[in-house]
Amino acid sequence: MTDKKATLSIEGRADAVELPILTGTLGPDVIDVASLTGNGVFTFDPGFTSTASCESKITFIDGNEGVLLHRGYPINDLAENTTYLETCYLLLNGELPDGTQKADFENLISSHTMVNRSIEQFLSGFSYDAHPMSIMCGVVAAMSSFYHDSLDIANPQHRKITAHRLIAKMPTLAAMCYKHYIGQPYMYPKNNMSYAENFLHMMFGTPCEEPNVNPVLAKAMDKLFILHADHEQNASTSTVRLAGSSGANPFSCIAAGIAALWGPSHGGANQAVLEMLNEIGDEKNIDTFVKRAKDKNDPFRLMGFGHRVYKNFDPRAKVMKEACDEVLAELGMENDPLLKIAKRLEQIALEDDYFVSKKLYPNVDFYSGIIMKAIGIPTEMFTVIFATGRTVGWIAHWDEMISNSYKIGRPRQLYTGPSERAVTPIGDR
Ligand code: CMC
Numbered sequence: 001m002t003d004k005k006a007t008l009s010i011e012g013r014a015d016a017v018e019l020p021i022l023t024g025t026l027g028p029d030v031i032d033v034a035s036l037t038g039n040g041v042f043t044f045d046p047g048f049t050s051t052a053s054c055e056s057k058i059t060f061i062d063g064n065e066g067v068l069l070h071r072g073y074p075i076n077d078l079a080e081n082t083t084y085l086e087t088c089y090l091l092l093n094g095e096l097p098d099g100t101q102k103a104d105f106e107n108l109i110s111s112h113t114m115v116n117r118s119i120e121q122f123l124s125g126f127s128y129d130a131h132p133m134s135i136m137c138g139v140v141a142a143m144s145s146f147y148h149d150s151l152d153i154a155n156p157q158h159r160k161i162t163a164h165r166l167i168a169k170m171p172t173l174a175a176m177c178y179k180h181y182i183g184q185p186y187m188y189p190k191n192n193m194s195y196a197e198n199f200l201h202m203m204f205g206t207p208c209e210e211p212n213v214n215p216v217l218a219k220a221m222d223k224l225f226i227l228h229a230d231h232e233q234n235a236s237t238s239t240v241r242l243a244g245s246s247g248a249n250p251f252s253c254i255a256a257g258i259a260a261l262w263g264p265s266h267g268g269a270n271q272a273v274l275e276m277l278n279e280i281g282d283e284k285n286i287d288t289f290v291k292r293a294k295d296k297n298d299p300f301r302l303m304g305f306g307h308r309v310y311k312n313f314d315p316r317a318k319v320m321k322e323a324c325d326e327v328l329a330e331l332g333m334e335n336d337p338l339l340k341i342a343k344r345l346e347q348i349a350l351e352d353d354y355f356v357s358k359k360l361y362p363n364v365d366f367y368s369g370i371i372m373k374a375i376g377i378p379t380e381m382f383t384v385i386f387a388t389g390r391t392v393g394w395i396a397h398w399d400e401m402i403s404n405s406y407k408i409g410r411p412r413q414l415y416t417g418p419s420e421r422a423v424t425p426i427g428d429r
Contacts, residue, residue, distance in 0.1 A: 006031045010041065026060050026069075042412045049308075052233075053409075054241065058091060058396055059232045063309035068316065070230060071095070079319045084195050084225040084389070085109060088167055091230055091396040112168035113189035113198070115176075116146050120186060123176055132177035132384045133262045139173055140166075141255035151249050153402050162250045163395045170388040171195065175202030178381055196222035199388070204376065216330040217375050220323045224368055227316040228386050230393025232309075236260040236267065240394040241401050242409040250398055257394045258387050264303070267390070270382040272303040273369035277338050277345075286345055294354045304366030305349055311359040320367035327374050342370050 004023075009016040017039050020032045030052045033043050045051045060069040068075040071090050078087050082096065089097045089105050097105055122142055126135050144151065147165070150158040176186045179202075187202040190211060197218040201211045231237070239260035243253040261267035280289050292300040307314055328334050346362050349355040365386075372382050 044414050053238060056400060058400060059230045061232050061309055063311050066310060066312040066315045075315050076319050079223050079226050084222045087226050087229050088392040091392050092163055108164055109168045110191035112165050113172055113191060115169050115172055123180060128181060132380055135177045136384055136387060137255050137258050140258060141252050144249045144251035159399050166254060166391050166395055170391045171199040174384045174388045177384060178203055196225060220327045220371055223323045224371060225389035227320055227364055228389030237394055237397050240398050244398045244401055245406055245409040253398055254391060254394050261387055262383055267383045267386040269303050269365040270369040270386060271379045273366055274373055274379045276303045277341050280341050283341055283344055290348055302349060305362055306360040307363045313361045314363045316364040317362050317367055320364055324367045324371045327371050331374055333374050339370055
């Protein structure tokens, strides 16, 4: 809180309303409009483009400068110098772990990687060709049926063990969705492997063979998880907070976050990028698609370009592009036709006046889709992997909200429907 105040004068009213101005550590000042309701007016901000929905200490974004900090650390620094589990520890606890804390946390997470056998049976009940995001929504919500002993959200220990369970089990569930789809046996987690190695092992290993995970791909996967770990009050995180504000249990809150992430404007964009590249099909068709993206009367958009907050560049995309180049070189896939279309599209969009003037840069989903395709992950699984990495962010925000004083989220509206009227009897309508 500062001494600064904003004054709102409303035409036709004698008294102006004084509104406190709040100042954070970084970022623009925020006008506290909570008292407005007592003055008979609301604010109107569909899409929340100018609204801070909460106070948070976890992540800071400056979209104009392309800055993303987790607990103060720049995302590129974290991606270069920490593992995903270190970043998880940071997001949950506020500080990076020392050597002992890191080892303890890794042991703790690996002790929760298995899922109850009944979850396996529940998952097996889905149609083999169900979209894995629909399976994840259902299975994660269903996990609340297994942990009655630790669902007291007012108990910090219960919240902690739930956070650990979710982080540990998401890769297991994600890989099970894939195995279900291709009809192979579910792979049990290998707790002597790193988080990312274990995930790739459960995805691509079979019980008939010894584990064999390419370390370059495991490193890229770990980076991909770090780059998706949290992103402030985006649609899915806000959904988790809103669901949690009613006191709902954390598994159902994360399931709500998974549902919100699925949309193509959010996490579903990484799948949409690959679908778009397939639709373009050949470098000679790129111009047609770029023209369509620029046509106001055509709903087509270049997937993987643009961002609500980043109007300079997406700092995650920079790191992801480097990881992408490493993966393609490792797999000798520099000349893959689809990836060639992607590179050419990126180049055109970075030079074309429409994209430059509207500040539409390639976002994290553009490169992550390419990396995952190169690793051999099917497109339907892309958003599931985003959800796996993002789980720590969702749960860190949920925990932050529950640990502080909070109110049920209950936005108001500008009503534009009919005024009060009487029902006409059915015979007279
Ligand atoms: N292709 C063509 N034109 C675009 C695109 C695009 N990808 N993105 C925005 N525009 C245009 C849009 O038509 C509008 O033009 P005008 O001002 O002439 O009406 C202008 O740019 C602003 O667009 P907007 O929809 O008002 O911007 P927004 O901040 O509401 O939307 C976005 C952000 C990410 C939803 C949008 O850029 C988009 O749909 N991108 C493609 C989907 C995508 O890649 N999403 C992943 C986002 S990153 C991962 C995550 O954090 O979830």
